[in-house]
Amino acid sequence: MNQELFESVDKYISDLFGYEDDVLKGAIKSMEEANIPAISVSANQGKFLQLIARMNGAKRILELGTLGGYSTIWLGRALPYDGYLLTLELEQAHADVALQNIIKAGLDEIVEIKVGPALELLPQLVAGGEEPFDMIFIDADKQPYAEYFEWALKLSKPGTVIIADNVIREGLVLDDNCTDERVIGVKRFNKALAENKRVSATIFQTIGTKEHDGMAIAVVNS
Numbered sequence: 044m045n046q047e048l049f050e051s052v053d054k055y056i057s058d059l060f061g062y063e064d065d066v067l068k069g070a071i072k073s074m075e076e077a078n079i080p081a082i083s084v085s086a087n088q089g090k091f092l093q094l095i096a097r098m099n100g101a102k103r104i105l106e107l108g109t110l111g112g113y114s115t116i117w118l119g120r121a122l123p124y125d126g127y128l129l130t131l132e133l134e135q136a137h138a139d140v141a142l143q144n145i146i147k148a149g150l151d152e153i154v155e156i157k158v159g160p161a162l163e164l165l166p167q168l169v170a171g172g173e174e175p176f177d178m179i180f181i182d183a184d185k186q187p188y189a190e191y192f193e194w195a196l197k198l199s200k201p202g203t204v205i206i207a208d209n210v211i212r213e214g215l216v217l218d219d220n221c222t223d224e225r226v227i228g229v230k231r232f233n234k235a236l237a238e239n240k241r242v243s244a245t246i247f248q249t250i251g252t253k254e255h256d257g258m259a260i261a262v263v264n265s
């Protein structure tokens with residue numbers, strides 16, 4: 044694959060459409076300074092998520108995997124003043140950095156971070172009678188993606204958009220002998236997504252500044 048070309052075209056697109064202001068640039072810098080891995084979505088992917096949230100008129104967004112809050116800011120900026128974005132993060136150190144970035148973005152009134160393993164927090168949300176979300180972005184650890192999808196459905200209603208990142212993993216999903224648990228996890232998720240009658244879904248490949256991968260996108264049927 045021509046990675047250099049993909050990166051140049053990604054830059055071309057983000058120069059046109061994926062403008063990162065000082066807050067977004069600062070979020071990336073804050074992660075570098077805190078030695079947090081550079082695994083946020085790209086600027087173009089952030090803009091894509093923001094557009095989907097706006098097209099869906101999302102007022103309530105759930106995110107799994109906050110990291111330093113980069114995608115949270117893109118998504119939070121799609122919300123109206125009375126919107127709500129809940130983001131779940133395992134690592135307190137990531138959540139601390141994310142909170143500072145969310146405050147700098149002026150989104151702390153509408154964004155809440157809950158810290159803990161998503162597979163513990165999600166059942167608590169359901170048990171607590173959480174209202175359904177309009178959009179759910181799955182971007183935490185890859186092994187339990189199929190379980191995250193099941194919980195996402197419990198927190199959905201007809202029209203909810205569910206997006207899951209990193210579901211192609213440089214094409215390793217094609218390798219039946221791959222023993223990487225992340226690959227096995229996303230393959231299980233992709234199959235469950237394809238077979239579930241409650242959603243209509245597809246996956247598109249992502250190339251650019253990040254490695255070759257894919258995002259799954261689904262809408263909950265009425």
Ligand SMILES: C[S@@+](CC[C@H](N)C(=O)[O-])C[C@H]1O[C@@H](n2cnc3c(N)ncnc32)[C@H](O)[C@@H]1O
Nearest residue numbers: 083084108110113114132133160161182183184
């Ligand atoms: C790919 S990063 C998220 C990137 C972020 N969405 C962005 O684009 O800016 C994945 C995050 O999920 C978190 N994570 C890993 N396992 C988790 C779990 N079991 N529950 C919740 N979060 C988890 C990691 O600590 C990491 O911060």
